[in-house]
Amino acid sequence: MRKFRKIPVIIGPTGSGKTSVAVEIAKEVGGEIISADSRAIYKGMNIGTAKPSAVEQGGVPHFGLDLVEPGERFTVADWKDYAEQKIKEIEARGYLPMVVGGTGLYVDSLIYNYQFNEIVQKSYSDRTEMSSDFVVFGIKWGTNELRERLWQRIEQMFCSELYDETCKLVKRYGWGSQAMKSNIYEYVWKYLNGEMDLKEAKEKAFYRDYHLAKRQMTWFKRNDKIIWLPLDQIKPAVIKYIQDE
RNA sequence: GCUGGAGUCGUCUAGUGGCUAUGACAGCAGACUGUAAAUCUGCCGGGGUUCCCCCAUCGUAGGUUCGAGUCCUACCUCCAGCA
Numbered sequence: 479m480r481k482f483r484k485i486p487v488i489i490g491p492t493g494s495g496k497t498s499v500a501v502e503i504a505k506e507v508g509g510e511i512i513s514a515d516s517r518a519i520y521k522g523m524n525i526g527t528a529k530p531s532a533v534e535q536g537g538v539p540h541f542g543l544d545l546v547e548p549g550e551r552f553t554v555a556d557w558k559d560y561a562e563q564k565i566k567e568i569e570a571r572g573y574l575p576m577v578v579g580g581t582g583l584y585v586d587s588l589i590y591n592y593q594f595n596e597i598v599q600k601s602y603s604d605r606t607e608m609s610s611d612f613v614v615f616g617i618k619w620g621t622n623e624l625r626e627r628l629w630q631r632i633e634q635m636f637c638s639e640l641y642d643e644t645c646k647l648v649k650r651y652g653w654g655s656q657a658m659k660s661n662i663y664e665y666v667w668k669y670l671n672g673e674m675d676l677k678e679a680k681e682k683a684f685y686r687d688y689h690l691a692k693r694q695m696t697w698f699k700r701n702d703k704i705i706w707l708p709l710d711q712i713k714p715a716v717i718k719y720i721q722d723e
Numbered sequence: 724g725c726u727g728g729a730g731u732c733g734u735c736u737a738g739u740g741g742c743u744a745u746g747a748c749a750g751c752a753g754a755c756u757g758u759a760a761a762u763c764u765g766c767c768g769g770g771g772u773u774c775c776c777c778c779a780u781c782g783u784a785g786g787u788u789c790g791a792g793u794c795c796u797a798c799c800u801c802c803a804g805c806a
Contacts, residue, residue, distance in 0.1 A: 492760075517760055527760080546758095553757040583759050592756050600756050660760045685749075690760050696753065 483723045484610070485565065486716050487577040489514075489585055489698060490617030491691035493628045495709045497530045499617070500578040503716050504538040510568045511535075512561050513542035514579025514588070519557070520548045520657050522647055525640045527661065528631065539568075542579075548647065549655035555594035558587040574720070577612070582697035589614065608703050613719060615712055616704040628687045632662075632680050640666060662686060 486503075490496050500511055513519075517527040521544045524531070529543060541564045546552045561577065561584075568575040579585065586592065589612045590605050608614075619627070644666040651658060658664075662683035669679035698704060707715055 515760090516758080549758090551758055554759075555757050581759065583756075583761095587756070590756090594757055602755070605756080656758055656761060662760090686760075692751090693760085697755080697759090699753095 484613045484719075485575050485577060486720065487514075487585060487589060487612050487614040488617070488712065488716070489578075489582070489614060489704065490580060491619070491624065491694040492528070492580050492687055493624065493631050493691065494580075494617040494619055495627075496578050496580065496617060497528075497534060499709060499712050500576055501530070501534065501536045501538050503713050504574075504576055505536060506717060507574055507720055508572075509574040509576045510539040511541065512564050512568075512575055512577050513540060514557070514561070514577050514581050514584040515542065516557075516581040516584060517657070517661065518543050518579075519545040519552055521546065522643070522650070523548065523657065523661070523663075525635060525637075525643050526663050526666070528635075539573075548651045548657040553594075554583050554587045554592070557584050558592065558594070561588055580694050582694060585614075586701075588612070602700055608701065614701065614704045615716055616698060616706040617709050617712055618706040619709070624691060625688060628691065629684055632684045632687065635662070635683075636666070636669075636676070636680055641670060644670065 486509075488496050488500050488503075500509075503509060504511055513530075515527075515529075517523060518529045519542060520527070523529065530540065542557070542560065545560070565575045577585065577588065586605075587594075589608050591609055592605070644663050647658060647663060648667060653659060653664075665674065665679040665682045665686075668674040669676055674682070705715070
């Protein structure tokens with residue numbers, strides 16, 4: 479059994495290509511993926527959250543998907559406990575845990591070992607050094623390239639499967655939960671109801687995505703230990719890092 | 724060609740004689756340790772010594788007025804209707 483010294487973490491804004499590159503790496507090094515994504519935890523939200531499909535998972539075990547129903551309470555603290563548990567389990571089986579996702583708060587709760595015992599307002603400046611158990615790789619894109627990718631993704635997403643998914647979600651959960659309101663489902667629904675034309679719905683969905691990507695980048699900028707690389711250099715860099723250990 | 728309507732920031736928009744030209748979207752930057760794809764903040768005509776100061780600005784050019792985005796005249800552009 480091989481013992482890895484550090485757990486690779488792959489982060490990046492939405493639409494940066496985390497999922498596919500992580501799966502490729504996992505296949506080569508015997509990895510299993512823990513998703514750090516606050517939307518992928520919800521059952522029934524698949525296309526609209528760009529959750530990796532069975533095909534996209536490519537046989538690599540994924541954790542952190544479909545944990546709760548929309549509207550159910552699931553906090554950072556819950557996610558941190560879950561992720562730590564999974565890391566132990568995966569390592570016990572002799573595989574490499576990989577943390578992959580764009581929810582900065584989730585990732586930081588793990589790599590900075592946030593304590594949630596008591597509810598105290600803390601800030602970024604209060605936190606301690608990043609844990610040496612992890613190495614963080616960030617997928618870097620130029621503004622225009624990322625915008626183009628996000629737009630392409632929106633164009634592909636708007637299809638009958640997404641419409642079906644939206645209708646099911648609305649019927650089952652309504653609009654009460656934050657999970658529903660925060661997504662592109664709102665615009666899909668308005669389009670389906672004739673409140674927006676297709677162009678407008680896609681535009682709004684795109685802006686929501688892009689704004690999210692910007693906020694994610696603002697968050698990640700605080701961590702100067704992140705190794706930023708273009709998408710096509712992530713895989714070789716991560717594999718080299720693992721093999722050199 | 725005639726008649727009517729309209730031209731305000733990248734886009735849409737408020738404004739009908741009075742202090743500093745609204746608001747939204749987009750854009751930029753930032754905060755954020757218990758639902759974070761959430762929530763929240765600043766900038767957003769140009770320049771500077773940036774809690775302040777200077778200059779510019781509502782299609783263009785004039786005019787009326789103490790004072791004009793607002794009223795008047797001409798011209799330009801767009802839209803609608805009539806020819």
